Amino acid sequence: MNTELKMITVDKLRKEFKKTVKEPGLKGSIKSLFRPKTEKVIAVQDISFEVGQGEILGFIGPNGAGKSTVIKMLTGILTPTAGSCTINGKNPTQNRRSYVKEIGVVFGQRTQLWWDLPLRETYSVLKEIYEVPEDSYKKRMDFLTEVLELDRFITSPVRTLSLGQRMRADIAASLLHSPKVLFLDEPTIGLDVVVKENIRRAIEHINRQEQTTVILTTHDLADIEQLSKRIVMIDKGVKVFDGTIASLKQQYGQIREMSFEADSPKAAAVLNYAEHFGLSEDNFSVEAEGKSVKVRFNSAAVPVSEMLSYTLGKISVSDISVKDADIEEIIRRLYEQGVEE
Amino acid sequence: MKTIRRMFRIHRIFLVQELKRMMEYKGDFVVGIIGFLLIQLSNLLFLWIIFSQIPDLEGWSISEIIFIYGLSLIPKGIDHFFFDNLWSIGYFIVRKGDFDKYLTRPVNTLFHVLVEKIQIDALGELIMGIVLVCSSVAGLQVEWDAFRIIGMILIIPFITLIFTGIKTITAAIAFWTKRSGNVIYMFYMFNDFAKYPATIYSRWVQNIITYIIPFALTSYFPALFILKGENPLFNLGMPVLASLVLMTAGILVWNKGLKAYESAGS
Numbered sequence: 001m002n003t004e005l006k007m008i009t010v011d012k013l014r015k016e017f018k019k020t021v022k023e024p025g026l027k028g029s030i031k032s033l034f035r036p037k038t039e040k041v042i043a044v045q046d047i048s049f050e051v052g053q054g055e056i057l058g059f060i061g062p063n064g065a066g067k068s069t070v071i072k073m074l075t076g077i078l079t080p081t082a083g084s085c086t087i088n089g090k091n092p093t094q095n096r097r098s099y100v101k102e103i104g105v106v107f108g109q110r111t112q113l114w115w116d117l118p119l120r121e122t123y124s125v126l127k128e129i130y131e132v133p134e135d136s137y138k139k140r141m142d143f144l145t146e147v148l149e150l151d152r153f154i155t156s157p158v159r160t161l162s163l164g165q166r167m168r169a170d171i172a173a174s175l176l177h178s179p180k181v182l183f184l185d186e187p188t189i190g191l192d193v194v195v196k197e198n199i200r201r202a203i204e205h206i207n208r209q210e211q212t213t214v215i216l217t218t219h220d221l222a223d224i225e226q227l228s229k230r231i232v233m234i235d236k237g238v239k240v241f242d243g244t245i246a247s248l249k250q251q252y253g254q255i256r257e258m259s260f261e262a263d264s265p266k267a268a269a270v271l272n273y274a275e276h277f278g279l280s281e282d283n284f285s286v287e288a289e290g291k292s293v294k295v296r297f298n299s300a301a302v303p304v305s306e307m308l309s310y311t312l313g314k315i316s317v318s319d320i321s322v323k324d325a326d327i328e329e330i331i332r333r334l335y336e337q338g339v340e341e
Numbered sequence: 342m343k344t345i346r347r348m349f350r351i352h353r354i355f356l357v358q359e360l361k362r363m364m365e366y367k368g369d370f371v372v373g374i375i376g377f378l379l380i381q382l383s384n385l386l387f388l389w390i391i392f393s394q395i396p397d398l399e400g401w402s403i404s405e406i407i408f409i410y411g412l413s414l415i416p417k418g419i420d421h422f423f424f425d426n427l428w429s430i431g432y433f434i435v436r437k438g439d440f441d442k443y444l445t446r447p448v449n450t451l452f453h454v455l456v457e458k459i460q461i462d463a464l465g466e467l468i469m470g471i472v473l474v475c476s477s478v479a480g481l482q483v484e485w486d487a488f489r490i491i492g493m494i495l496i497i498p499f500i501t502l503i504f505t506g507i508k509t510i511t512a513a514i515a516f517w518t519k520r521s522g523n524v525i526y527m528f529y530m531f532n533d534f535a536k537y538p539a540t541i542y543s544r545w546v547q548n549i550i551t552y553i554i555p556f557a558l559t560s561y562f563p564a565l566f567i568l569k570g571e572n573p574l575f576n577l578g579m580p581v582l583a584s585l586v587l588m589t590a591g592i593l594v595w596n597k598g599l600k601a602y603e604s605a606g607s
């Protein structure tokens with residue numbers, strides 16, 4: 001990985017949409033037909049970040065945060081309202097046609113495959129569209145067929161493919177012209193664990209072998225943990241975190257989870273952490289199900305040792321354990337609460 | 342030159358792809374052909390009944406009317422056959438965000454949309470147009486000199502572009518309004534006026550179909566030259582000019598629309 005070389009530079013990128021505001025029902029619709037009320041929605045608000053050549057960047061955020069809008073600006077689909085993005089020295093909206101030859105795009109929710117025809121036909125058309133020479137096409141197909149295991153279904157009509165097969169086929173389609181940058185918008189959505197694992201391995205393989213820069217949006221944080229060292233997180237159109245996963249854990253990861261089995265459900269009710277330690281809801285939550293109890297707390301507010309001694313002093317328990325919150329837990333908290341600046 | 346060769350190549354590849362797609366569902370394909378032939382037969386029968394009731398109209402003989410009617414179907418059929426995909430732009434491709442695909446490919450988006458699909462049904466209009474024109478020839482008092490024949494053949498691509506241009510402009514409106522299928526429909530339907538000699542309409546309808554939504558240029562005016570040898574400069578020049586203006590306007594509106602395209606949430 002060579003992060004010295006910047007592949008993508010995003011500078012104060014902004015996108016505003018005009019939205020018509022309608023009152024509910026048919027009456028509202030008719031009213032808005034004659035006197036439309038519009039309001040400005042800022043989908044992406046002055047976002048800046050950089051991605052180095054060969055890097056895999058995890059791009060995350062809750063639903064509606066503006067992830068797809070950013071990706072669509074970077075791929076030249078949407079024209080930014082303000083700001084700029086430069087990918088390999090090119091601006092996506094100027095000279096779009098030469099730009100898109102350098103990128104590959106997969107939108108997990110859509111497909112660019114020819115639905116009614118055998119999968120192989122899609123590749124032979126894309127070969128022409130991207131002007132891939134015959135001999136490099138053959139080599140490329142061999143490589144992609146192997147890495148993404150296409151051989152079992154390459155002669156089947158696309159409509160008969162399973163979701164996992166279709167996703168692999170779509171990724172292959174986006175890589176046919178050996179792009180320098182690959183945009184993957186939720187490439188593992190709706191897939192089972194095994195297929196997800198296969199796809200991650202393929203992405204990793206291609207990234208390592210060809211130094212392809214990858215921007216990956218996903219809701220499955222296992223994708224991120226396995227593939228990328230760095231994440232950019234946005235919320236409500238604003239960048240809220242930019243750094244390595246390790247630093248995210250350090251910054252927000254003082255959450256610990258203590259779980260134990262009480263002797264009886266009644267015994268657990270004796271415990272009152274909030275009052276004892278004076279904890280607010282931000283720092284503390286408890287989940288009890290019968291005898292088993294899970295306490296999540298901020299170890300900066302209450303040291304782990306005090307938590308343990310309080311619990312053990314009050315009731316007798318079996319199977320007590322304390323563990324670090326995983327990234328999933330950190331992100332969940334960030335999504336729920338937003339980030340305090 | 343290289344670009345044009347590449348465009349032809351891509352067009353051919355898409356055409357072959359479309360044919361393969363149709364063959365993929367053989368039963369549907371065969372039934373489609375049978376139904377298509379039946380419809381064309383009944384259309385011809387219907388027209389024959391109508392025309393056999395009209396001796397002449399506003400100084401036009403029945404053969405001349407059939408010629409104008411037939412000629413109007415030829416550009417309409419060609420446009421319908423090759424460039425039917427514009428309707429999908431107006432009705433759903435933009436609205437559903439499926440236009441994203443075209444923007445991520447290194448091909449001119451309008452060109453890609455135009456050549457991506459073909460519409461076999463259009464052969465009906467095309468065949469009927471040719472049948473009507475050919476069958477009218479016997480009853481026409483026209484001296485078929487080279488000038489006329491070449492003029493008629495050369496004008497066809499241009500009058501076809503009048504259809505395509507009007508559809509392109511109206512389809513591109515969808516980039517702002519998300520849906521413009523009904524706008525395309527409204528303008529497109531003016532082509533019905535093109536089937537008959539323009540002189541049968543009132544003055545203001547004539548002006549509209551000559552200068553604003555110029556479907557009269559797709560058949561009536563070229564026919565004035567072909568049948569009566571009148572004013573080739575206007576009768577052939579205007580359709581050429583109009584087709585170039587409309588297509589240029591279409592490309593400009595389209596390109597402007599690309600910047601307004603908002604995709605759809607995914």
